[in-house]
Amino acid sequence: MKVYESIAGGGKRESSSKRIKYSVDEKGEIVETYEEISEYSIIVAGTVEEVYADLAEKARERVRRNIASPLEYFMYRSQLEPDSLLALTGFSPREFKKHMKPKVFRTLEDDVLQRYASAFMVDIGTIKKFIG
Amino acid sequence: MSQKINPVFTHYDAAHCESGSIRSMLKNYGLDISEPMVFGIASSIVFFYFPPVKVWGHPLISYRMPPRSMLKKIQERLGITFVTKTYQDEQLAMDELDALLMEGRPVGLQTSVAYLTYIIPEFRVYFNGHMLLIYGKEGNEYLVSDTVVDRPMRIHAEDLRKARFARGQNPPNGFMFYPASIPASIDYRTAIRKAVKQTVNMMLQPLFPIVGIKGIRTMARKFEKLHRSPDKKNVRSFLGNVLMFQEEMGTGGGGFRYLYAAFLQEAAAHFGIPGLEEAKKQMAETADLMRNIANTCAKIVKDGKADFDLMPLAALVRQWAESEKKAYLILKKIKWK
Numbered sequence: 001m002k003v004y005e006s007i008a009g010g011g012k013r014e015s016s017s018k019r020i021k022y023s024v025d026e027k028g029e030i031v032e033t034y035e036e037i038s039e040y041s042i043i044v045a046g047t048v049e050e051v052y053a054d055l056a057e058k059a060r061e062r063v064r065r066n067i068a069s070p071l072e073y074f075m076y077r078s079q080l081e082p083d084s085l086l087a088l089t090g091f092s093p094r095e096f097k098k099h100m101k102p103k104v105f106r107t108l109e110d111d112v113l114q115r116y117a118s119a120f121m122v123d124i125g126t127i128k129k130f131i132g
Numbered sequence: 133m134s135q136k137i138n139p140v141f142t143h144y145d146a147a148h149c150e151s152g153s154i155r156s157m158l159k160n161y162g163l164d165i166s167e168p169m170v171f172g173i174a175s176s177i178v179f180f181y182f183p184p185v186k187v188w189g190h191p192l193i194s195y196r197m198p199p200r201s202m203l204k205k206i207q208e209r210l211g212i213t214f215v216t217k218t219y220q221d222e223q224l225a226m227d228e229l230d231a232l233l234m235e236g237r238p239v240g241l242q243t244s245v246a247y248l249t250y251i252i253p254e255f256r257v258y259f260n261g262h263m264l265l266i267y268g269k270e271g272n273e274y275l276v277s278d279t280v281v282d283r284p285m286r287i288h289a290e291d292l293r294k295a296r297f298a299r300g301q302n303p304p305n306g307f308m309f310y311p312a313s314i315p316a317s318i319d320y321r322t323a324i325r326k327a328v329k330q331t332v333n334m335m336l337q338p339l340f341p342i343v344g345i346k347g348i349r350t351m352a353r354k355f356e357k358l359h360r361s362p363d364k365k366n367v368r369s370f371l372g373n374v375l376m377f378q379e380e381m382g383t384g385g386g387g388f389r390y391l392y393a394a395f396l397q398e399a400a401a402h403f404g405i406p407g408l409e410e411a412k413k414q415m416a417e418t419a420d421l422m423r424n425i426a427n428t429c430a431k432i433v434k435d436g437k438a439d440f441d442l443m444p445l446a447a448l449v450r451q452w453a454e455s456e457k458k459a460y461l462i463l464k465k466i467k468w469k
Contacts, residue, residue: 021147083185
């Protein structure tokens with residue numbers, strides 16, 4: 001896994017991309033080896049990103065046309081599914097469904113929005129200002 | 133500002149976070165044990181295909197037992213006592229962690245990958261079962277020994293707090309562990325016999341179509357069904373998911389089979405039981421087959437073409453089921469006495 005380590009002044013420096021893997025050597029023995037970050041990670045990260053970017057783009061369009069709440073856009077931008085968002089925010093499916101309506105979204109209190117903002121790792125202002 | 137670093141702590145990296153953390157913890161507390169031994173004795177290998185739970189929009193596929201189960205099994209089978217604790221009060225959890233570090237004790241934690249800032253953002257997924265060790269504190273930063281990283285890392289106290297108290301599926305609730313006592317002598321033979329028996333029973337279970345060898349066959353049927361699906365983009369995304377969980381998440385399915393083969397190899401070397409060596413070879417063959425499946429998935433996902441054939445892939449998955457079944461049947465026939 002490629003990681004970064006903190007350096008003085010709050011910056012980050014690339015540190016490592018090696019991790020242990022077990023594999024079979026030429027004698028048929030299982031051995032420990034180091035592998036660089038695998039191609040699989042890069043491919044999969046790309047696919048997941050592509051799928052959610054697509055969903056987020058569609059949601060953005062729906063927000064623009066005032067038929068979806070900005071929460072839908074941020075949910076997909078954060079690569080979350082409704083189930084995981086429910087678990088992260090602690091809302092019931094019924095409440096969640098209501099919040100996804102643009103009309104209801106505009107009336108939401110800051111403490112409700114804060115729960116979503118924490119899940120999306122953004123501030124409330126960013127969600128409130130989003131118009132598509 | 134508190135400042136405490138365990139002067140004798142050694143960072144050991146590993147293939148998988150939980151088996152690696154337990155192994156590193158035990159080694160730092162004086163018990164010399166390998167990661168494959170921890171993995172095998174805890175009966176951690178499994179296959180679980182569960183469509184009702186979705187991960188990134190696709191059915192949950194699990195190749196290992198859930199987080200914390202290794203810790204429970206290691207306690208039970210090796211007679212080691214771990215102190216384990218969860219918290220409701222975040223501040224109390226952080227204070228107790230600091231107090232243990234001040235005593236010079238490395239502590240294991242369950243965390244969410246999403247808040248581990250030393251990992252690049254692309255890989256910070258909402259997975260709440262990641263285990264790591266904390267072995268010191270300098271100012272506002274904790275010293276982290278994350279066994280899937282090849283060197284120690286650092287994390288800001290606030291980020292660690294968020295990682296320990298992340299919400300979502302399987303929340304860590306500040307879970308913490310460290311060994312309280314390790315027996316002077318351990319009966320590895322009995323532990324391994326019990327562990328192998330549990331794994332064989334689980335993987336060959338005849339009742340549920342989503343668990344063990346039956347689960348792998350169910351997944352093969354899913355591939356056959358998807359072959360007829362017109363939504364190729366969704367199919368590619370499913371294959372990406374299979375790839376991710378098979379080869380990347382927590383060392384992946386193929387990786388777990390190599391790890392289990394390494395366990396069988398070590399057990400065979402200790403006890404000289406021929407069946408263990410034979411099962412190891414079969415398990416290694418299975419792992420090679422799984423890597424082949426991963427490569428095929430990767431090729432389809434990477435090419436991005438609309439006309440791909442899933443039937444050969446489904447056949448490979450069926451082959452994997454048969455190959456893995458053979459390994460368990462060999463283990464089942466072993467005479468331990």
